[in-house]
Amino acid sequence: MIEVAVMGxxxxxxxxxxxxxxxxxxxxxxxxxxxxxKYILDLRDFPGSPYEKKFIKSFDTIINDPEIKIxxxxxxxxxxxFEYTKRCLSSGRSVVTSNKELVASKGAELLxxxxxxxxxxxxxxxxxxxxxxxxxxxxxxxxxxxxxxAGILNGTTNFILTKMISEKKPFAETLALAQKLGYAERNPDxxxxxxxxxxxxxxxxxxxxxxxxxxxxxxxxGIEHITxxxxxxxSAWGGVxxxxxxxxxxxxxxxxxxxxxxxxxxxxQLANIDDVFNGILVRGDSAGDVVFxxxxxxxxxxxxxxxxxxxxxAKHLKTRKYLFWSDGDKDYVEDYKQNEVxxxxxxxxxxxxxxxxxxxxxxxxxxxLSRKDAEKGEIAFVTKPMKEKDIDDKIxxxxxxxxxTVNEIRISDL
Amino acid sequence: MIEVAVMGxxxxxxxxxxxxxxxxxxxxxxxxxxxxxKYILDLRDFPGSPYEKKFIKSFDTIINDPEIKIxxxxxxxxxxxFEYTKRCLSSGRSVVTSNKELVASKGAELLxxxxxxxxxxxxxxxxxxxxxxxxxxxxxxxxxxxxxxAGILNGTTNFILTKMISEKKPFAETLALAQKLGYAERNPDxxxxxxxxxxxxxxxxxxxxxxxxxxxxxxxxGIEHITxxxxxxxSAWGGVxxxxxxxxxxxxxxxxxxxxxxxxxxxxQLANIDDVFNGILVRGDSAGDVVFxxxxxxxxxxxxxxxxxxxxxAKHLKTRKYLFWSDGDKDYVEDYKQNEVxxxxxxxxxxxxxxxxxxxxxxxxxxxLSRKDAEKGEIAFVTKPMKEKDIDDKIxxxxxxxxxTVNEIRISDL
Numbered sequence: 117m118i119e120v121a122v123m124g125x126x127x128x129x130x131x132x133x134x135x136x137x138x139x140x141x142x143x144x145x146x147x148x149x150x151x152x153x154k155y156i157l158d159l160r161d162f163p164g165s166p167y168e169k170k171f172i173k174s175f176d177t178i179i180n181d182p183e184i185k186i187x188x189x190x191x192x193x194x195x196x197x198f199e200y201t202k203r204c205l206s207s208g209r210s211v212v213t214s215n216k217e218l219v220a221s222k223g224a225e226l227l228x229x230x231x232x233x234x235x236x237x238x239x240x241x242x243x244x245x246x247x248x249x250x251x252x253x254x255x256x257x258x259x260x261x262x263x264x265x266a267g268i269l270n271g272t273t274n275f276i277l278t279k280m281i282s283e284k285k286p287f288a289e290t291l292a293l294a295q296k297l298g299y300a301e302r303n304p305d306x307x308x309x310x311x312x313x314x315x316x317x318x319x320x321x322x323x324x325x326x327x328x329x330x331x332x333x334x335x336x337x338g339i340e341h342i343t344x345x346x347x348x349x350x351s352a353w354g355g356v357x358x359x360x361x362x363x364x365x366x367x368x369x370x371x372x373x374x375x376x377x378x379x380x381x382x383x384x385q386l387a388n389i390d391d392v393f394n395g396i397l398v399r400g401d402s403a404g405d406v407v408f409x410x411x412x413x414x415x416x417x418x419x420x421x422x423x424x425x426x427x428x429x430a431k432h433l434k435t436r437k438y439l440f441w442s443d444g445d446k447d448y449v450e451d452y453k454q455n456e457v458x459x460x461x462x463x464x465x466x467x468x469x470x471x472x473x474x475x476x477x478x479x480x481x482x483x484x485l486s487r488k489d490a491e492k493g494e495i496a497f498v499t500k501p502m503k504e505k506d507i508d509d510k511i512x513x514x515x516x517x518x519x520x521t522v523n524e525i526r527i528s529d530l
Numbered sequence: 531m532i533e534v535a536v537m538g539x540x541x542x543x544x545x546x547x548x549x550x551x552x553x554x555x556x557x558x559x560x561x562x563x564x565x566x567x568k569y570i571l572d573l574r575d576f577p578g579s580p581y582e583k584k585f586i587k588s589f590d591t592i593i594n595d596p597e598i599k600i601x602x603x604x605x606x607x608x609x610x611x612f613e614y615t616k617r618c619l620s621s622g623r624s625v626v627t628s629n630k631e632l633v634a635s636k637g638a639e640l641l642x643x644x645x646x647x648x649x650x651x652x653x654x655x656x657x658x659x660x661x662x663x664x665x666x667x668x669x670x671x672x673x674x675x676x677x678x679x680a681g682i683l684n685g686t687t688n689f690i691l692t693k694m695i696s697e698k699k700p701f702a703e704t705l706a707l708a709q710k711l712g713y714a715e716r717n718p719d720x721x722x723x724x725x726x727x728x729x730x731x732x733x734x735x736x737x738x739x740x741x742x743x744x745x746x747x748x749x750x751x752g753i754e755h756i757t758x759x760x761x762x763x764x765s766a767w768g769g770v771x772x773x774x775x776x777x778x779x780x781x782x783x784x785x786x787x788x789x790x791x792x793x794x795x796x797x798x799q800l801a802n803i804d805d806v807f808n809g810i811l812v813r814g815d816s817a818g819d820v821v822f823x824x825x826x827x828x829x830x831x832x833x834x835x836x837x838x839x840x841x842x843x844a845k846h847l848k849t850r851k852y853l854f855w856s857d858g859d860k861d862y863v864e865d866y867k868q869n870e871v872x873x874x875x876x877x878x879x880x881x882x883x884x885x886x887x888x889x890x891x892x893x894x895x896x897x898x899l900s901r902k903d904a905e906k907g908e909i910a911f912v913t914k915p916m917k918e919k920d921i922d923d924k925i926x927x928x929x930x931x932x933x934x935t936v937n938e939i940r941i942s943d944l
Binding site: 131135136139142143145146147148240245246247248251252255256257258259260261326385388400402403404405406407408409410411414416417419420421422423424426427428431432435438 | 545549550553556557559560561562654659660661662665666669670671672673674675740799802814815816817818819820821822823824825828830831833834835836837838840841842845846849852
């Protein structure tokens with residue numbers, strides 16, 4: 117019998133307890149040992165819960181009980197999750213978490229602590245919910261150099277963009293619907309501003325390239341400025357708008373990494389990943405493109421990923437998994453203004469014909485886009501690939517000529 | 531340093547040697563030990579090969595060398611791969627294989643032998659080439675009951691069907707093209723008759739449900755009878771034809787398992803998996819639907835999966851992985867004639883109007899399909915779901931009324 121403590125009885129935590137109880141027999145078969153939940157740490161009361169006797173309010177109960185071998189951290193946030201996790205790892209306990217904020221901020225430190233104490237720190241559930249992705253990258257693709265990772269990593273924004281595309285409802289209305297359906301939180305910033313996707317691409321990048329990338333190093337844009345006009349122009353261009361987290365290694369050893377909405381051609385392997393689903397493309401030098409697709413969030417998908425990690429810990433109590441990456445470096449990420457990218461630009465002008473003459477002078481040949489019901493003076497085009505900083509300069513020059521850029525969206529090369 | 535022997539220097543074997551040499555440093559980092567290839571067993575000569583000095587012609591060289599800890603079996607076929615693998619496992623060596631025929635026929639026996647000798651028998655490359663699938667099912671989805679697995683498991687047939695659909699070229703012509711491009715072998719039976727897909731769904735079913743399913747237990751149909759007429763009717767119905775391997779557990783404890791072409795609705799998660807790509811859908815009771823997508827074959831994708839298993843073996847030389855399933859049972863698979871399924875039927879008749887009266891009498895209401903350029907007397911329809919044996923009876927009854935069934939294709943409920 118291996119005793120587990122669960123810290124946090126929110127959506128994921130209660131799912132973890134349910135899954136462990138419901139699948140107790142098949143988990144025992146797979147882990148070769150019975151796994152039981154001894155404590156649930158939560159400051160709130162849950163009167164009438166079938167797990168009532170397991171609730172505790174003090175972390176000390178866990179740390180002082182030598183029977184506890186595995187701790188599940190599903191509180192969310194960095195404090196006190198970070199301090200608790202450190203103390204658990206330092207005491208030789210394995211820790212499993214779904215907390216992407218914690219892993220994205222403190223992963224290197226916690227992985228080193230796990231290594232120093234010959235124990236495990238696992239976090240399959242932190243990216244992609246129930247989609248297996250951490251283990252496939254670290255194990256199955258171990259014989260590959262990862263050329264690139266790109267993904268739709270946030271279900272809330274994907275739901276909103278899908279509805280905007282398929283039902284032609286504006287952003288504010290679809291956001292309200294997402295909130296009503298429980299897909300978006302009352303304060304939706306972490307999702308719609310791209311912070312959540314940023315944490316996830318940081319975790320994937322750190323894992324794939326062996327060195328920590330911190331969220332503050334990653335240029336991150338959300339979807340709050342996407343309008344139905346942009347959706348229509350994307351369609352005219354032959355694609356859809358998706359919020360993409362993307363990382364690749366440059367020849368200079370630095371990472372090119374970004375989170376932003378992008379135009380994806382309809383043929384792209386990620387273009388058909390709709391609604392709350394996530395999809396992650398991993399391009400290996402040997403395996404080629406591999407795509408993982410499924411529900412990226414939700415109580416039971418996430419809980420089942422946590423419990424799979426608990427089973428893995430139970431099987432490896434005395435051997436360490438080799439999940440590891442080293443500390444980051446402030447020069448590890450290339451300035452995104454150095455990236456080469458083609459750009460969709462929507463602008464306003466008083467004189468279409470003159471504007472496109474000026475645009476051609478400035479950008480060279482561009483692909484002009486049109487849409488039904490375009491407003492007077494509204495123009496849109498897609499540039500050739502060039503450095504972002506050069507695009508900025510050209511946009512500034514156009515502004516001086518009376519062509520006012522209203523929105524810019526990068527064109528994906530996926 | 532861990533010494534490895536590779537048995538078979540065909541497409542996959544030479545890929546394995548290349549990957550191990552090319553990625554030697556990053557593999558060492560991931561395995562925490564240097565991995566070297568000491569022997570390559572092949573009866574043929576490879577003069578001028580950079581690996582010339584490693585070639586051996588006798589299996590005894592491997593079995594008598596105590597330095598060899600891991601053996602890669604990529605010879606294909608059952609004999610002598612089976613005997614060699616048994617001797618390696620019996621001597622405590624780990625074995626990694628990409629040989630789906632071997633695993634599908636002898637998996638339970640070899641897994642037991644591995645267990646008895648406290649060593650590992652791994653076969654990630656046997657299904658889905660470079661797509662991680664064995665490990666995700668056995669580890670990441672360990673906290674799920676697998677409700678169902680369905681997949682496009684054979685790239686050759688998927689390439690042929692894709693070309694038939696997109697370019698309206700008949701079966702024989704697309705098969706010839708696939709052979710020219712090296713996607714199909716000169717004797718293409720294993721692919722087009724569904725045997726290859728059958729072996730793979732057997733491996734997935736054995737793994738997911740813990741008991742061996744043998745290929746001869748699985749009703750298997752290929753794609754050789756699919757015509758452009760059927761492709762057009764599928765399109766009229768709102769879908770595409772794909773060769774699907776599918777398994778689910780029935781309430782009576784038996785497995786429903788089949789390999790056959792199916793009509794898939796365009797919205798299905800597998801409908802857009804085209805060309806030589808494979809896609810595998812795993813439906814877990816907690817994780818929901820997870821889809822894995824990528825190149826299901828090819829030298830380097832498959833080799834990279836083999837090498838990932840070699841790395842895993844190197845990390846677990848003294849601990850056993852818990853990959854395991856028990857022997858099968860002749861009553862374990864439900865007679866496919868008991869399956870409930872809707873059926874597409876293409877038939878010939880002298881009198882359309884009378885025919886559809888008789889069909890309605892026989893099948894109840896059906897969905898009538900039409901296509902441009904239908905030949906005189908050609909009709910097609912889709913039945914409601916019913917037992918296959920009842921469909922057989924009704925088709926016989928219709929034959930007595932002058933309605934001659936030409937082709938039948940099952941309708942997927944995916």
